[in-house]
Amino acid sequence: MKQMSLGLSMRYHGYHVAAWRHPEYRPGCNLDFSSYRAIAQAAEAEKLDMIFFADGLAVRGVDRPEGAMSHDMRNAELEPLTLLAAIAGATRHIGLVATASTTYNEPYHIARKFASIDHISGGRAGWNVVTSWSDQEAQNFNKTANLPREERYARAAEFVDVTKGLWASWEEDAFVRNKETGEFYDPEKVHVLDHEGAFFKVRGPLNSAPTPQGHPVIVQAGASAQGRDIAARHADIVYTVAQTVEEARDFYADLKSRAAELGREEPPLIMPGITLYVGATQAEAQAKFDELQALIDPLAGLNILYNFVGDLSGYPLDGPVPQDLPHSNISIAKGLLQKAKDEDLTIRQLYETVAAGFTGRYMIGTPESIVDDMQLWFETGACDGFNICPPLLPQGMEDLSRFILPELRSRGLFRTDYPGTTLRETLGRKRPVFGAARTLAEA
């Protein structure tokens, strides 16, 4: 029987904007490695496929509603690749996925760092490919504004090609390490890339060996046509923010068919984000939800909306969401404005909705009702698993252990042990086969 993939998103120690004001949230845990390690170990004890860290390259503090950023906890954090590497050394089975931007990095660094984490972890690294969206990030990297979407995605597509090319630098058996003859590697089995494209000029080879997974797993999260194209070509996993099962099924069918058209034997696994408020009874779940929602500071609420639709501090909080806002650059914004219109939401109601689910879907319920819903999605072609974004950590992981995983397992929907040692094996995916490339001598 087919089983789900499940990931745990750990950024900021909780996805609810008011998580840090919760009585049980320990101040400073978002900068405390030992706390992340403990949660990762708990997730591994429950055999989750992976943990995941989203990322951004700026404190987004400019042109905000005044004072808003100072009421938001999302400003200082650990850098996810160093954090993943540290967790790698303290775990044995769980997959380790982090975001790295193709707009503000170089392929050689990214290929090398994720390869290194794959070596350190014994084959558990995954790279979530993003293009970054804010001007604040551009301003930390020698620019004044973000690249236009077309250019960003063109760069991303080339970036992923180059990175995969670098990962193919050495054949699996290149390192002979023959102490007698003195030959360390077979020069016929190391390859240069000699890439010259619109954005990058990279010779190679990469100064890293083939990794335990062949190369790290690739994750993609953009829902735009260009994002889907990269996902269909390269991704092992696609994160989505689908709100309805119909929408999710459409996306699922589209992406799987795009991958099939490209001749991929193994289409990407599709994992929507979900935020769960769960209790033994519906009332208990609702109380958990209400407690966090009551802690949302209006400034923090306006601040999260700002990311998607701009500054709404000039409008009444309990009035309608204006629809004549400047067209936003990201798909999430369109979805939000549509939702506000369809459901006749006030500004406060809109930010409460976003805070509750952090742009993904959220559910408030008992183990039975939530797993009913997850099972429906999983068994009717809407997803291959879920990326769980808990409102609060470590409580969200404890809720999974106590409520959700036993129910999933009683229905045979989730594993009871890891099938192998690498993330690729956990996901049930084959080791990649590298194509032929030129040797250094031929270059």
Place this chain on the structure above:
Amino acid sequence: MKQMSLGLSMRYHGYHVAAWRHPEYRPGCNLDFSSYRAIAQAAEAEKLDMIFFADGLAVRGVDRPEGAMSHDMRNAELEPLTLLAAIAGATRHIGLVATASTTYNEPYHIARKFASIDHISGGRAGWNVVTSWSDQEAQNFNKTANLPREERYARAAEFVDVTKGLWASWEEDAFVRNKETGEFYDPEKVHVLDHEGAFFKVRGPLNSAPTPQGHPVIVQAGASAQGRDIAARHADIVYTVAQTVEEARDFYADLKSRAAELGREEPPLIMPGITLYVGATQAEAQAKFDELQALIDPLAGLNILYNFVGDLSGYPLDGPVPQDLPHSNISIAKGLLQKAKDEDLTIRQLYETVAAGFTGRYMIGTPESIVDDMQLWFETGACDGFNICPPLLPQGMEDLSRFILPELRSRGLFRTDYPGTTLRETLGRKRPVFGAARTLAEA
């Protein structure tokens, strides 16, 4: 009584070019995290100040003596920042220093990653600032050739300024995390940099908090005038490759006086690299040395010389080192050619010398004779400690434990325990004080 600082260089699991052919060298250990972890833990058990990873951003395989690279073990490795982070999670006291290039990185990434390692390790991170020197690295980063020295160092100087500026983004008490009022940080205590220079345009603030050390320790290794200037301004530690005590005293005096002229209260600590071949008797030490030297493949020997003086494969191995080679870009090359001339060395003898010490100094002796020499350097103004580059690991660490450290301790020259928890405390250095900067509101 003043005591030495001691670091352990761990790159490639041994600095001797033939280390990997030694009967005790375990094939593949250079890609095995658990092996580095074990050595780091052994170094920590012996209270060493720090471990150190040098780095480069290419497989340097082009235009070499034919086949040379394939006889050299220095081609595939773990990426040092991910490796350090993983070791951070498995140690508690030892300092963690790695190289990162200012020529092929961006300050925001470097500030952030080292800050993150400082958080993860509880205050033990150090950044070794290098400018990179090979065209092969340039070719992995959108260029055809390395930048000219002047430009490289100008960029490095600006890079370090920006990085330190980013590390000062948040005042120590900026994060109030007031659950009652909803204020997460005090907006008066976060600062933008708004740097615009010849090489970088970086707004800030950094999305990381002040680290346990204030900011990570800064290490510098260039011996040129420009390198010394950066070291005098910013470095906590300077690595050198001095060969004679006179040369080392000159450098020491020069650097300390440059730092004093700049008004620095705490001049950098100066730590020459040394490679030790040590045994209970001189004969035992010599046998260790001879065993490794006998394993040097001529192709590997020519390959190490290539880095400094170019391709010598057209000359007889047992003939003189030609002196009319194209002028090299790095100070080490000049030293080597001078040495070959002064000591009338053949090509084979020159590469044997380099292989034995990897451009630093090497000593073959008993604990007494080696520690006599170390003490002389330490007590006559030639250094503040040593960066030990063992020919072979973990054997080189075992030799330190068995032979060198007991002798140093019997003379009161090395600590018996860590004085605190951070690398800065281990080095006996004060926490940096950040200057005033503009707030976001003022920018």
